[in-house]
Amino acid sequence: MTRKRILFLCTGNAARSQMAEGLMRAFHGDEVDVVSAGSRPAGWVHPLAIGALAEIGIDISDAQSKGADQFIDQRFDVVVTVCDSAAQDCPLWPGAARIEHWPIEDPTFGDENGAARFAATRDELRRRIEELMETPNVEC
Numbered sequence: 001m002t003r004k005r006i007l008f009l010c011t012g013n014a015a016r017s018q019m020a021e022g023l024m025r026a027f028h029g030d031e032v033d034v035v036s037a038g039s040r041p042a043g044w045v046h047p048l049a050i051g052a053l054a055e056i057g058i059d060i061s062d063a064q065s066k067g068a069d070q071f072i073d074q075r076f077d078v079v080v081t082v083c084d085s086a087a088q089d090c091p092l093w094p095g096a097a098r099i100e101h102w103p104i105e106d107p108t109f110g111d112e113n114g115a116a117r118f119a120a121t122r123d124e125l126r127r128r129i130e131e132l133m134e135t136p137n138v139e140c
Contacts, residue, residue: 013038022060052118
């Protein structure tokens with residue numbers, strides 16, 4: 001069976017999309033090929049995103065912030081935008097069989113307990129990933 005290809009898009013590719021890629025790879029890497037990218041890549045991955053996944057045994061410490069333009073000519077079965085900005089920057093993706101938008105709040109904003117915000121974001125992403133993988137036309 002052909003492996004499904006999934007792209008997670010965000011603005012900076014520093015937090016939400018990186019966590020989504022790490023979660024998808026950890027829990028469904030044997031079923032899908034997954035990458036993440038940003039419409040305006042930050043050039044780094046947020047340490048609290050790395051820490052939130054490390055809490056559940058997933059290592060993304062070697063992850064790199066990537067630009068969406070390096071994937072523009074590639075075909076994906078599913079493209080998921082995980083922030084409103086990326087949904088506006090990339091409302092269509094050439095060759096995508098399906099586009100989803102998950103309006104997940106940016107965990108980098110807030111005055112207190114950043115680690116808790118990142119953990120909540122991680123948990124929401126994990127829930128949505130499991131729902132996505134249960135969808136009949138996405139299952140591998």
